[in-house]
Structures are given as C-alpha cells and as structure tokens.
Amino acid sequence: MPRRMPPPSPSFRARLRRGLAMLTAAAMLAGCVTTRDSRIGSDAGDSCRTQLVALDSTGNFFAADMLRGAAVGAVGGALLGGLLAAATGQRGSGVAAGAGIGAVAGGVVGGTAGYLSARQQQATDQxxxxxxxxxxxxxxxxxxxxxxxxxxxxxxxxxxxxxxxxxxxxxxxxxxxxxxxxxxxxxxxxxxxxxxxxxxxxxxxxxxxxxxxxxxxxxxxxxxxxxxxKPSIPARPRATVPLRLRPDASSPEVARVPAREAVTLRPGRDGFAQVETASGVRGYAPAQAFPEAARLPDAAPVAAQxxxxxxxxxxxxxxxxxxxxxxxxxxxxxxxxxxxxxx
Known part of the structure; x- marks a missing residue:
C-alpha cells in the first residue's frame, strides 16, 4: 500500500501563494513594458502631438483588458493545478509542476474563450x-x-x-x-x-x-x-470629384477623380460612397456624384438602433x-x- 504523503506545510503554501502572485504580475506586465516615448517618440515641433497622444491613450483600454483576461485565466489554472497536485499528496516539485501545467491551460482558456466562459458561469439564465x-x-x-x-x-x-x-x-x-x-x-x-x-x-x-x-x-x-x-460596381463621375479621407465633407481631400474616369464604388455611409481608382487610391465622395451609385445598397448604420x-x-x-x-x-x-x- 503506497504511503500517504503529508499535506504541504504552511510555509510551502505561503511560497506557492507568493509564486502565484509573481505569475499574475508577470502576466499582467508582459505586454506593458513599452513606454509612451517608445511607442510614439518624443519629437519636438510636431504640431499633431496632441492628437497623437490622444490616440495612444485610447489604446490602453484594449491592451489592458486583454492582458487582464489572460492573467485571470492563467492564475485560475495555476491555482487549480497546484491544488490538485497538493490534494493527491504531491510535494515540492510535484505541486509546482501541477501549478505550471494549470497556468498554461488556464492561459489558453483566458486568451481564447475566457470571456464567454466567464459570462456563462456568472449568468443565471439566457x-x-x-x-x-x-x-x-x-x-x-x-x-x-x-x-x-x-x-x-x-x-x-x-x-x-x-x-x-x-x-x-x-x-x-x-x-x-x-x-x-x-x-x-x-x-x-x-x-x-x-x-x-x-x-x-x-x-x-x-x-x-x-x-x-x-x-x-x-x-x-x-x-x-x-x-x-460588400458589393462593388464600376462607375464614372459626371464631373471632377474630390476624394476625401473620410465620409465627411470637412475631411481632408486626398485625391481628385477627373470626369468620366473609371472607378469602383462600394457602399459607404452618410451619403458617401467608397471610391477606388484604377491606381488603387481609395477615398470617399458624395454618392450623388456618380449616376451608378443608385444601384448600391445602403450600408448599415454604425450607431446601434x-x-x-x-x-x-x-x-x-x-x-x-x-x-x-x-x-x-x-x-x-x-x-x-x-x-x-x-x-
């Protein structure tokens, strides 16, 4: 009959908790090693610096939440793996190995399907x-x-x-x-x-x-x-038409399409069509500038109804x-x- 191993000591459990805390911190900091200057530079004299900083700041939301979700998955897996190993009487390297295996598995779940799984576990019904x-x-x-x-x-x-x-x-x-x-x-x-x-x-x-x-x-x-x-159709403008960066009359002009030049139209929004020239330049122009635009379906509005x-x-x-x-x-x-x- 195999000898039952004694449960892990309080000091070992404390070391395990510290290790898990370090793992959590490492997971959350893994993608945060860059600084603002390393991402966007510190150029003097950049007249668009304020807008650049604003864009960089919005990116923090998407990066931080993704890392946090992966860290939660990894920590949950590590805890489960470590507890399972300890419950079976393993000691030392056995518990550490169990925690490591659990962390890998947990990280996979947290990084790919963790969101839906977590929401399903929290929900009481559909x-x-x-x-x-x-x-x-x-x-x-x-x-x-x-x-x-x-x-x-x-x-x-x-x-x-x-x-x-x-x-x-x-x-x-x-x-x-x-x-x-x-x-x-x-x-x-x-x-x-x-x-x-x-x-x-x-x-x-x-x-x-x-x-x-x-x-x-x-x-x-x-x-x-x-x-x-998205459907596309060939078209030719009635007159020279400016192409704009966005579907907005106040947006910067990026090119001009001469009258009767062949282009490709795709659905845009807000009364604009997306236009692609034969050379591959893309921009937006009022759909009414192209007789063929009447055949384009309306694009779905971005705002939720x-x-x-x-x-x-x-x-x-x-x-x-x-x-x-x-x-x-x-x-x-x-x-x-x-x-x-x-x-």
Whole structure:
C-alpha cells in the first residue's frame, strides 16, 4: 500500500501563494513594458502631438483588458493545478509542476474563450447572459468610437499639414528643398502613427474574436450577415470629384477623380460612397456624384438602433470594420500620393 504523503506545510503554501502572485504580475506586465516615448517618440515641433497622444491613450483600454483576461485565466489554472497536485499528496516539485501545467491551460482558456466562459458561469439564465454581453458591447462600442475619433483627428491633422506645405511651396514661402524636407518628416511621423493604429487595430481584433464567440451564442446569424462581402460596381463621375479621407465633407481631400474616369464604388455611409481608382487610391465622395451609385445598397448604420444585444453586436462588428478600413486607407495614402508635393 503506497504511503500517504503529508499535506504541504504552511510555509510551502505561503511560497506557492507568493509564486502565484509573481505569475499574475508577470502576466499582467508582459505586454506593458513599452513606454509612451517608445511607442510614439518624443519629437519636438510636431504640431499633431496632441492628437497623437490622444490616440495612444485610447489604446490602453484594449491592451489592458486583454492582458487582464489572460492573467485571470492563467492564475485560475495555476491555482487549480497546484491544488490538485497538493490534494493527491504531491510535494515540492510535484505541486509546482501541477501549478505550471494549470497556468498554461488556464492561459489558453483566458486568451481564447475566457470571456464567454466567464459570462456563462456568472449568468443565471439566457436573459442575464444576453444582458451582460449587451452591457459589455455597449462599453466596447463607446471606446471604439473614441478610438475612431482620435484616429480621424490625427489623420486630419497630418493631411491638412501636407496641404499647408504644398500651399507654402506654391506661394513661394518655402523653397523646394525645404518643402521636400518638411514633407519627408511628415511622412515619417504619419507612418509611425499608422504603426500605432495598426497595433491598436490588432488588439481590437483579438478582443473582437472573443466577442464574436459570444455573439454566436447570444445573437446567432449576426456575424455571418456582417461578413457578407460588400458589393462593388464600376462607375464614372459626371464631373471632377474630390476624394476625401473620410465620409465627411470637412475631411481632408486626398485625391481628385477627373470626369468620366473609371472607378469602383462600394457602399459607404452618410451619403458617401467608397471610391477606388484604377491606381488603387481609395477615398470617399458624395454618392450623388456618380449616376451608378443608385444601384448600391445602403450600408448599415454604425450607431446601434436600440440597446438590444443583436443591434449592439451588429454595430460592434461595423465599428471594428470601419476602424480597420480607416487604417488601411491611411496606410495606402501614406505609401502613395498622400504626401507628395504635387497632387
């Protein structure tokens, strides 16, 4: 008959608790080692610095919550693994190994399906689960709105600065070498901005994958409907039409489409269509500038029409897609003609 091992001593249990605390701290700090200066620099003379700091600040929400969820999963798994090992009479390395295995398993759950699992465990019935997810989606949507506004304002500042440099060159208040140097610096700043936005977009996407799992449970069919590809149609404008960075008449102009030039239209919003030129430049123009736009279906509004979980889920998906589209449009413009001296 195997000899029963004595339970772990109080001092060992204390060491285990300290180890778990260190594990928790390490998990929560693992993605927080960067500083603001390392992410966005400390450039003097950047006239868009205020907007850049605002965008960086909104990213904290998405990063912090993801790390916290992973840490909770890891700690829960470590506790379970350690307790199971101790309960079976293991000592020392056996308990430590059990905690380590549990932490790995817990981290996987916390990082991929932890959100839905946690909400299901807390809910007493389907109605309470729907309400909890709806509340979380409403909070997420509000933060997505703040991030979208911050990015829009930053890009507006960058592209308006590019327009001012062209104007200064055209008026003779800048020499061409001065204008080229100023535009090169502006392009570098903008590419760094886009790298930051791309990082935030990745964080939003990882959180979105968690929400998508929950959405399939509480609002089946919403995700599939949102994933349907946007229709596109060929078109030619009646007259020369400016392309804007966003579907907003006050947004910076990024290009012009001559009359009768062949373009591709996709559904936009707020009376605008998304336009892509033959060279790959994308922007927004009033849909009424294109006779063919009448054949485009209306895009779903971003704002939720009510607080039910289905409309909140649909608008959450739309907000994520819109931010990703905004980052993609800015990326293409920064790599192409958006920061050329002559447009």
């Amino acid at each position: 109605a309470s689960l729907n309400l909890a997810v709806a509340n979380d989606l409403a909070a997420e949507n509000a933060q997505l709105d703040r991030t979208q506004v911050a990015f829009d304002q930053l890009m507006d500042c960058r592209f308006n600065t590019a327009r001012q440099i062209r104007a200064e060159l055209g008026a003779g208040r800048m020499t061409r070498p001065q204008a080229e140097a100023a535009m090169a610096e502006l392009r570098n700043w903008t590419q760094r901005d886009i790298q930051l936005a791309t990082t935030i977009n990745g964080q939003i996407g990882r959180r979105g994958a968690e929400f998508d799992t929950a959405i399939e449970t509480v609002a089946p069919g919403v995700k599939q409907a949102a994933a349907a590809p 009510g607080g039910d979980v289905r409309s909140l889920a649909a608008s959450n998906i739309a907000r994520r897609d819109n931010f990703s589209d905004s980052v993609g449009t800015a990326t293409r413009l920064a790599e192409g003609q958006g920061f050329e001296l002559a447009t």
